Amino acid sequence: MDILIYIVTGLIVGATLLPISRHPHWIVRGMDFPRMQLAICAALLILLQLSTLNHSEPQTWLIIITTTLCLIWQLWWILPYTKLWPVEVHANQTVDATRQLSILTANVLTPNRDAHKLVELVNQYQPDVLVTLESDQWWENQLECLEADMPETMKCPLDNLYGMHVYSRLPLHEKEIAYLVEDDIPSMHTLVELPTGDLVRMHFLHPAPPSPTENPESAERDAELIIVARSVGDSDQPIIVTGDLNDVAWSRTTRLFRKLSGLLDPRVGRGMFNTFHVKYPLLRWPLDHLFHSEHFTVQSIQRLPSIGSDHFPLFSRLAFTPVKGKGQDGLSADQDDKAFATSITQSQNVTKEDVPTPAIK
Template sequence: MWIVYITLAILLLALTILPKIQNSHWVFRVPEFAKIQITYLIFFTFILGLLTETTEYLWYYQGLLAVLFIHHGQTLIKYTPLYPVKKHRQRHISSEKLHFISANVYQFNKEYSRFIGLIKKYSPDFFMTMESNGDWEKALKALEGNYPYQHKVTLENTYGMHFYSRIEIKHAKTHYFVADDIPSIEIHMKTNDGFSFVFFGVHPPPPSPTEEETSKERDGDLLSTAQRVKDIKDPVIVVGDFNNVAWSKSSILFRKTSQLIDPRIGHSFVSTFHAKYRLLRFPIDLMFHSENIFINELKTLENFGSDHLPVYCNFFIDHHNDEQEELIQTATREEEAEAKEMIQEGIEEDGNRDTVVTED
């Protein structure tokens, strides 16, 4: 038991230190995703230590584990109801409540009817799919009668995106910020009660041993979106499979550069991936919004056969409510310079992706 305890303690220390090293290689970035699981494992290892026969070094390791637990806990508690945030209320001068669904459908998922059933069940005002290819586009034609406004980016490389809306689309644009095969969508809409807003959909590539070796393209793409968002005056929502977690350095830099709000703070993690393995589920499908958008509900929905759970959001727009102003953080000059440097690194990074990806 002592060997197991020591091995776990050293491993947990390494997994805590690696993300602190500012290196874009996936070895350093992937442990950020598992902060929740690492924290639980630290706690159980500490309990294991209490059951271990006492040695002269035991309490040094127990003390180390306690420090690691506090270190991770200080970050994670912000994404729970235990963290105090001001509650807001809807006023008569706000927009009607709007709701949407964002879903990474998994390109090779053939259970189209389950997703169509999900959309019919929750009847969102608009929804976005990621990893949607030509086959998914054909399947989603069944919903086009109820969603007359659409913007489609059909790709076979697992980075396709489709957007369907009951709300009028005034203008739509596809961006390729860092690579010509990684799209982001920008949708300008106006509600029936006269409220304009902009929806951004993002899905940058992840740093991993099976995909991109570094996080450079991911971070460059996200920070390019942040720079674009900063210049928009209308209310903004940015949603998608960020392949990132909210507490990573690049996510925090995204939030400060865009001057948007993370609605998970003070509420919940909203973990989405992997849909089939609850204990190995990470919150990588993120959302950020401007101060005049107020979130009533943000949660995951039931699995429809994808490796990601879909995200459901209910919100309203209020231009006259300043209750969220204090949640806005602004990037310093040094952080702005760092963001520009990361964007340039993302553009220069040559991602080695196939035009057509087939299932292994």
Template sequence: MEFTLILLGCIFTLFSFLPLISSPAWWIRVLDFPRLHVAVLLSIVMAAYVVSYELQEPLEYVMVAVWALAILNELRYIIHFTPLRRVEALRTEQAKPANAFTLMISNVRMVNNKYDKFLERVLQEDPDMVIMNEPNQSWHDNVCQVMDERYPYAIKKPLENTYGMLFWSKHKLHDSEIRYLVEEGIPSFYTVVELPGGNKFCLFTVHPQPPRLMLNTETREAELLLVAKEAKKAPYPAVVAGDLNDVAWSNTTKLFKETSGMIDPRVGRGFYNTYNAHVPIFRYPLDHVFYDPVFRLVSLRRLQKFGSDHFPMVITLNYEPQHEKEQEHPHADQEDKQEANELIQEGLEKGEERNQEKHHEQEKSE
């Protein structure tokens, strides 16, 4: 039993400190996700060891101290998404927000076929805009009649590779683009949304690749940071939304916020975990909305699941440029800018390499 506790403690300690390595290796970056789980499990192991065995040798005290540091290391990331931290995004003080819009974000899961359940959520919430990640042609064909009737504006790119994207809006769209920033077959959308009062904002929707077995994260980092830089220089206030395949507390997300100057409505409020809807014990905040400080938060909610492995999210923001300076937002220093540029360059090179591999595979199949 003692050996088992020591072994588990060492493994969880390694899980805690490995992500400190600045590397896109999938087996390192995937450990950004379970920080709460590692903290809880390591706390149980440490408590069990201290209660079951008297600490007598100096090495035992050192071991337990290292375990405690590993727990604190995990907590320093996730504590930002608890009420112990001051909220980053302020709520509107307007009783009836005059320039508000509601956005729904949903990874529908391509193989999920509960189209009616999804439409039920949309009709219940009646958002002004809907972002769908992972739709293929079947999803498009089964929801487009209802969606097109309710939403006169749309950008559509259904795909069979789990990276399709659909966007519907009640508000007028300008300069809409379907873009492939890093990898072929992985689109992102850009559009300028015009609110009923005439105010405009730039919307970026993204869904980069996640870290998974034998697939590192260079392209994910590059896509997110490219969007961050574009959002910072956008002609209108910006909103970035979608399934980022990254957790809210990762160093990549932190660098994204510093580069873009955007704020996160979850800071000081909660995790708002959206994945995995089917496995309650393993849930992480993968679906995100970041926005310019000219907006004030009206509401942020996680909706009921509908068959996908992601919960939908819905957020309502109000355009209040007169209060922009009242909200603190992150800034990038020179070191942050240099790191972002290096990660972008590394990701673009990896993306080009993957694109060439896909071309060679297509040529061989032909």
């Protein structure tokens, strides 16, 4: 039993130390994902160590202290996404309906044929904007029924798991589909006009994940997030970025995105809202995201029921409150962050100028 405990302790330590490296290999970056699971394993392991090992031996306390440090390190990353942490974005339930903006983000899973489930959710929740990821021509045909109530659209049906569609009840201006880093991975960029006439700059993203079957490294995903972050970070417009970022909320890359963009995460202090994987409750992570500028406060954010995909939809309702939103503090980038971001974008030969910047003319 002692040998088994030593082996498991070594695995926990290795999994904790690996993502400290900035190496982009998918195995290294993949260890950003299971921090909650690793924290639970570390906590259980500490109990096992305390109840099984010989407390009179110095190495026992060395192992217990080491595991405890691993637990603390994992909790440092994930605690902001629990209700134990102060909220980053203020709540607001009193704003006028004309100053509200609701967004439903849904990775539909291309081979999924339960389109009626998504249509039912759209009819039930009545989002102002719907963005679908992994939607191909079949999905476009199935969702055509939404256009009676959501006539403003952006369509990019693809068969490579990176198709994307946007449907909106509100007017869309300066619509543009761009391929920011990879030639077959689209993104969408537009201005959404609120009933008040205010314009909100929106970016819809779905970069490819680091994985053995797609990109062996995270450099492409990271570069796309960084150039979008730098682009919106230079703007004082109301901004929303949403989509399946193929990264967890607490990863080094997503934190870097937040630092460079200045955007806020409404999940901080409210919960993880794990959207993937639907079928494996013990292996779920927050892969679908919504970030916004300080012009907004939060009315609600929730994970919706399954639509037959491997992702749950994410539904967010924001209030456009530029004055009340002041004083909401996010993360700030230091020189090391900026230098690291530059090295990533240079490796992919991309810059923030590649990002469409819809703006008031």
